[in-house]
Amino acid sequence: MTLESAELPDCNLYPNQPITVRPNSPTPNHTLYLTNLDDQKMLRFSIKYLYLYQKSATVNSDTLKRSLSRVLVDYYPLAGRLRNADDDQKLEVDCNAQGTLFAEAFMDITADDFLQLSLKPNRSWRKLLYRVDAHLTFLDVPPLIVQVTNLRCGGMIVCTAINHCICDAIGTSQFLHAWAHHTAKENLDLPITPFHSRHVLKPRKHQQMTFTHPQFTKPVTNTGHVDIFTFLQSQPLVPSSFTFSPAHLLRLKRQCVPSLKCTTFEALASHTWRSWIRSLDQLLSSPSLTVKLLFSVNVRKKLIPEIPQGYYGNGFVLGCALSTVKDLVSDNLYHGVKSVQVAKSALDDGCVRSMIDLLEDKTVKTDLSMSLVISQWAKLGLEDLDFGRGKPLHMGTVASDIYCLFLPVIGDVNAVRVLVSVPESVVGKFEYYMNECVDYKEENNDDDNGNGNGYVNNNG
Secondary structure (H helix, E strand, O other), X not given: OOOOOOOXXXXXXXXXXXXXXXXXXXXXXXXXXXXXXXXXXXXXXXXXXXXXXXXXXXXXXXXXXXXXXXXXXXXXHHHOEEEEOOXXXXXXXXXXXXXXXXXXXXXXXXXXXXXXXXXXOOHHHHHHOXXXXXXXXXXXXXXXXXXXXXXXXXXXXXXXXXXXXXXXXXXXXXXXXXXXXXXXXXXXXXXXXXXXXXXXXXXXXXXXXXOOOHHHOOOHHHOOOOOHHHHHHOOOEEEEEEEEOHHHHHHHHOOOOOXXXXXXXXXXXXXXXXXXXXXXXXXXXXXXXXXXXXXXXXXXXXXXXXXXXXXXXXXXXXXXXXXXXXXXXXXXXXXXXXXXXXXXXXXXXHHHHHHHHHOOOOOOOOOOOOEEEXXXXXXXXXXXXXXXXXXXXXXXXXXXXXXEXXXXXXXXXXXXXXXXEEEOOOHHHHHHHHHOOOOHHHHHHHOOOOOOOOOEEOOO
């Protein structure tokens, strides 16, 4: 049997679900300070992961609950609750061991059924992650929610929602691997000890905003023009997914003229940004507009001193590449790649410290009006999550939206999958420009098996 449509069938929760899982031994009872990077308004949501396991890699849910209870001793803030600090603008964590939610359910599909749909999330996927009561506020929702959905074939889907104010993508990967470690190797210590204190990223006593931070300011030249972020939110959106093989990524890098040494991320981010801009007529009609690419940059090793190993809080900032529409869409990738490199190189210790000081002002907000935002989930080991019986068949997100994700590809550590939702009215143009860089004749010559370089447009 295969699914007749992309919609998933009903997900049936088992009786008395969800349950609360608490740390299995006493944990510190205190208030955890959150940094200005942690409690930004744009991070007040949960990072939602989805893992698909075949029958041979499935782990009994009682085992998962037991190991979750154990790992919550190590990562005890995830068993606490967020609350407003005294000034009502700042968030903090009440480490009270109140626990996390764990739900178990059944869905009448097989792992193979799900794999057919796995590249393009849709609203029906929300059934795979327990939703708390609608009347609860962001602060009332537990920082960690888990749902294990058992499948007809004996496989399972594991979905997690982890509060972004407590962990960034690197931190969530560290936590998930710790949970998997306790599941598979119950009596062995964790390979990485979590570092809880956030004071390494506190603002300076005397704030010094000595750098400009275009992430938070709207360009003067854009005054009076359409807010593209607001426009996107008003449109019916559809997910677009593209898998780029190592051969295609190498070809993409070679498209910079004049030649420019660059990373895979720099080339693919520039290509995605450029394709996105070219598909939006509202921007193309105003070539002098300044547009932005905001992208996550890990600063753990950029600061002096470096952030200690095991830090799982938000240790990233948004790099901000700037360009006029005309410069970005003209010629080739060179201008976009150079803009990304300039933005990355600016993020040294002084710039990051200045940004942390700036964010002490809670009226400061990220400028999204003309921005594409890219979050890097590839290269973090997220796809290697093994609870002791095998790695997942699929790793991804529960939902797609206007924030672009660079996702890992199961079975190919050097490949990257791009997932972003765009207006239904422009999806064809966006796919065309994302595909445009592929030389199909050259692809076929590259592959002894006649399968090209592995580039896949996952929307066909």
